Amino acid sequence: MTPALGKDLLGLAPLSAEQLRLILDTAEPFKEVSERQIKKVPTLRGMTVVNLFFEASTRTRISFEFAEKRLSADTVNVAASGSSVSKGETLVDTARNLEAMRIDMVVIRHPSSGAAKFLAERIESHVINAGDGMHEHPTQGLLDLLTLRDKLGDLAGKRICLVGDVLHSRVARSNIAGLRTLGAEVAVCGPRSLLPHGVEELGVTVFDRIEAAIEWADALNVLRLQLERMTAGYIPSLREYNRVFGVTSARLARAPRDVLILHPGPMNRGVEIDSDVADGPHSVILHQVTNGVAVRMAVLYLLAGARLAAGAESRT
């Protein structure tokens, strides 16, 4: 059996439409596992997964941990603070030491772009990128795709706009790659100071005004505006950001159709998104979180499946 995804999941950019659909289709039955009273299947029994988080994370780390536990894997969480990393150990030494304990998978969150790939090239275990710097956050991209597909059906020709700080956003890069591969039309909207130079070359339309983006879109994926962007001089103030780019119910009321609202979290209510939008009828933000567990179960299963199959082959 050829591994469906290869050894690792580092990003959505390298994946084909078939591979993306396989993950989303695999996630469907896993949704149901989390709805059971006993939320556990034995699929990954005996496998060891290390969640290696070099950056603060609540949602993603817990989501991965639930996914692993519901598949019966043994999990260990390592955070940068309170580990040997804070004593100056390099990433490659951390990884080699973990591997020397015979693990099967590493889920890594790291502030440097390329860190997951760096790790994947140096250890034999499967590596799942849980966010590397400003590069990719593939499982977030997948849960966004799954949520959009749940609500909009086939994504071919659907119009999705990413709103806000695309420059620093790994969520945006994974969304752009995944959505385009599945045939959606993708746009970005935000202050030009928070869009990457050369963003058009990623194959997206650029809207300078949020009003135009709302008029165009079937769905908005509203990115988190980090407070440090103001102190670093990218925007004048959060107040002005809300006034110019905030997704508000007044703006959405003028849309020619219902616009689906996604947000990767954590939200800054009253900055990039108003509370009545976040809590409103077209918000699918909590649906995204639910889908996150299913999508991560699917990824763990597909990567482990390759390993289980390889093990079976080597025994015959």
Place this chain on the structure above:
Amino acid sequence: MSVRPVLLQGGRLLDPSTRRDEIGDLLVIDGRIAAVGGRLDAPDGTEVLDCRGQVVAPGLVDVHVHLREPGREDVETIATGAAAAAAGGFTSICAMPNTIPPTDTQSAVGFVIEKGRQAGFARVFPYGAISVGQNGEQLAQMGEMVAAGAVAFSDDGKPVPNSHLMRTALEYARTFDVVIAEHCEDMALGHGSMNEGRMSAKLGLKGIPSEAEEIDVIRCILLARRTGGKLHLCHMSTKGSVDLIRWAKDQGIAVTAEVCSHHISLTEDAVDGYNTNAKMNPPLRTAADVEALQRGVADGTIDVLATDHAPHHYDEKEREFADAPNGIVGLETALGVNITYLVRPGIISLATLIDRMSCAPARIFKLPGGTLVAGGVADITVFDPDASWVVDPARFKSKGRNTPYGGHTLTGRNTATVVDGRVVFRHP
């Protein structure tokens, strides 16, 4: 102790400084070129090098290397750097002052010269720092450093952000008729780890726009115009910089410029996959930039080909891209890269290559060599312009292995290096 005479026999004597291009012999006695051209007889005991099929040229000069001593002898020493230079065909190298501590006093200059002399490979000429401690504030004691043997001044590794200090340095250096070499970078725009553009957007890496370099290029050009000082622009990387330098030269401003082998051969695509051996500052740019730089070398807008040889310990490069240090080694690949990417495609002739790698840098920095004339110093490089070879970093004389050319096939290879009349390197 006198050295045996050396006869370089039957090579293609190629020296753009005297417009010589002929098959013939060259005889070296007592560190000097005794005779050049025609068939020459050698005295008894002469070491004879068969140079048939080879080019015999004035020794290559690299005006931009980092030798890491003092401070980081684990990464490179003056001796290993000078040995790498000799292996690469360089007879003279200029060592940048950003060591630990920096070369900013006459005693520090003397240390570099003495270590270079002890090593006995390529000649090593120190740069002095423009500012004390390279801190960009107070002018360093240039006069004393010149007296001790400094050949030029630079705060390379970083720019001189204070325009008043840059102006003063250009003015003050006129007394000693030495160049001020600037690492061109607007630091407020320069906080990134690769070229800003399509690839940085894809990889999610913070980019360095072309303007970070070009703003400093035009600033220094205007200050050179104001002061009449000799300005040398290090490691140019963008099309815009070439255009600005072309304009400055048309205006008669005293500016010279260098480009590194990697900037005329590689684009930002080499960074894909987070290759830290393609990380340097200034960064690899786009194909349009590479083409403009190549054209600049051909038409003389760019005077000098250099390496910016920057060894690093492999542990330092073996890490997350944004945290890896800038720079690659170049002394042992530059000749091959330049022949492969400039001469073989017909962008420049071999004679122009030798001008940019030997005659021009020797002239601008007033170093020995750069010419093959009877009575002149015997700094000579012999190379095979057609030899095809595969780069194996494990065989480098340099302690640094950080090269993006590992495994690449290059054409053109140094076969022998003569410094001060002594054969300091022969290809085995």
